[in-house]
Amino acid sequence: MSAPLKLISHKLCPYVQRAVIALTEKGVPFERLDVDLANKPDWFLAISPLGRTPVLQVGDTAIFESAVILEYLEETQLRPLHPADPLRRADHRGWIEFGSAVLNDIAGLYSAADEAAFKAKAAQLEARFSRLEARVVASPWFDGESFSLVDAVFGPVFRYFDVFDDIGDFGILSHKPKLARWRQSLAARPSVRSAASTEYPALLRDFLKRRNSWISQLQLRAAA
Template identity: 55%
Template sequence: MSKLTLISFALCPFVQRAVIALKEKNVPFDVVYIDLANKPQWFLDISPLGKVPVLKVPRDRQEDAVVFESAVILEYLEETAPGVKLHPADPLERAQHRAWIEYGSAVLGDLYRFGSAKTATDLDGARQTLLQKFTRLEQTVVGPFFAGEKFSYVDAVFAPAFRQLDAVETVTDTGLLDAFPKVSDWRKALAARPSVKEAVPADFVDLYLLRLRGHEALVLKAAA
């Protein structure tokens, strides 16, 4: 496979999914960071939705192809990249994993609401929604990874969500996972994975907390 280029934004959890997959599959790639608040025209020209991640795929004697949307990028890598497979071989298990990937996207949405809440009502509402989702995950996770010993795309999807929680908990205790030992162990196993560690810039925590403070996030008020 020719060297790929991933168009990225430093804080985007959906980009992290693609980076984790590329590293798990040992696929060489370059990263180009952009500012989503000031998108360059060249990016808008190749990104139909104006979002990251975007994967540029070289083609012989042709213009580079573009693949967008993180779930599609993961599927493309699964079909084309050599080495380890990150989806189960069984069609039913593979379908179930894809469903849990969607669940992971919903958790990210809930975490965004939790992190951007400005009122106690909004913060508590987001907290209760997350607790409900973690309850279901506690009943499902096998350990040490989602489905057992083998790292999968579901793990690649949830790792960026837990990373956001890790960042917040460098300054204040959320208590979100206190009642969920299996999910807590899963979170730790993901945080220790080399591909997960290397999926963000070194200053990710500072950048993420700066963003939350810019949103006047209530969850950080206790740490102010």
Template identity: 30%
Template sequence: MSQKTYYSQGSSFPATKPGVLRIYSMRFCPYAQRTRLVLNHKNIPHEIVNIKLKNKPDWFLALNPLGQVPVLQIDDKIVPESTADCDWLDDVYPENRLQSADPYRRAWDRVLTEYISKVSASFRGALLSNDPSEIQTNIEGVKKHLQFYEDKLKARGDGPFFGGSKPCIFDFMFWPTFVRLPFIAIIKENPAANIDENEFPTLETWAKAMKELPAIKDDGFDIERQAKFFRGHVKGAPDYDMFLGK
């Protein structure tokens, strides 16, 4: 099935195939990107069904009443939500393990994942505000929360990844948020929002290492295209078909 087709209200349910893993996704969604990255990093065969989130099919809401992507499906098993998805994938497809064998480190990876909401709140606060003072406050909030990650990664001392010499599940949880932070500078035309690599040198080394991972390269993230989609999303008119075939 074409990964470039979007399903919306009124569309027919695309029949599943026995034993074939499917992800219900949306190309511009950071949460769906998390699961796609884990699928690709672990080389798990799968198919993609893209959903128009502003005009969801009824059959998709039956799969996940929350109406959110990502959702994984294989036969009669359905797993929604990116953190649950990625944990489940790592357990069911244990090769190239992403979760630490150390219970303490695994617990802290979950803490780090929960803290992403702090970054996201400041990020969205800066993007959705038109008040210069509020935008600046949220930019400072983003950098404050990045300092938290800078300090935690530096303290681990076995990088370049949060997982050490190899990425762990948190690396793929954080990347979709981190890589979208330049939206603020682009959309608000505010150079002060740019992340100074000298201010966060450990995160800069991490980002360079992440960009070299095949899963990251294959995902084809383009910041300008993503920002263009986000502008439409904020206005309530997201163009899901943007750049299809390109």
């Protein structure tokens, strides 16, 4: 009998969502436990050396970092989400790292203190997504008809823009028809939809408000 799986989570963490999507796609039962990263409990710090989510507890063993968790699930569970061909698999792993770089840029966007810094981050993100537009197949998934771990990575990326779009049009995803098609497919995928709670948009808006950054000001103006 396999060890029970417990996923230590945070409600807004996109890296947690990757793991949830992979577990859901593979049909693996798991328990999800949310922690407050602003007030990390001692038991969490004891199993998460970097103090970050997600952490996957497999029986008495804790696995930390989302990329490692995804690879562990690929090695131990049915329904692979990586391509079978080694070269394509390596290519997909590269684009997963690209997805992490995009998430770092998104964090820079919502943390930008003033308009100039915000516009610089928006331009950087637009360039990233232009590169992605040139690669993605989006019929309907990243590389064609099979849902992959790259799709699991970008579902949470586009979820940010569901809230950003209500604040303003920053031109980041404009004129990218393949990305628009892919984003729509991801938004309709049950595993992607269920990876975040229904309160996610409100939680993200509150998080942005408390950043006291340029996007916080834009959000206030949009709500006025």
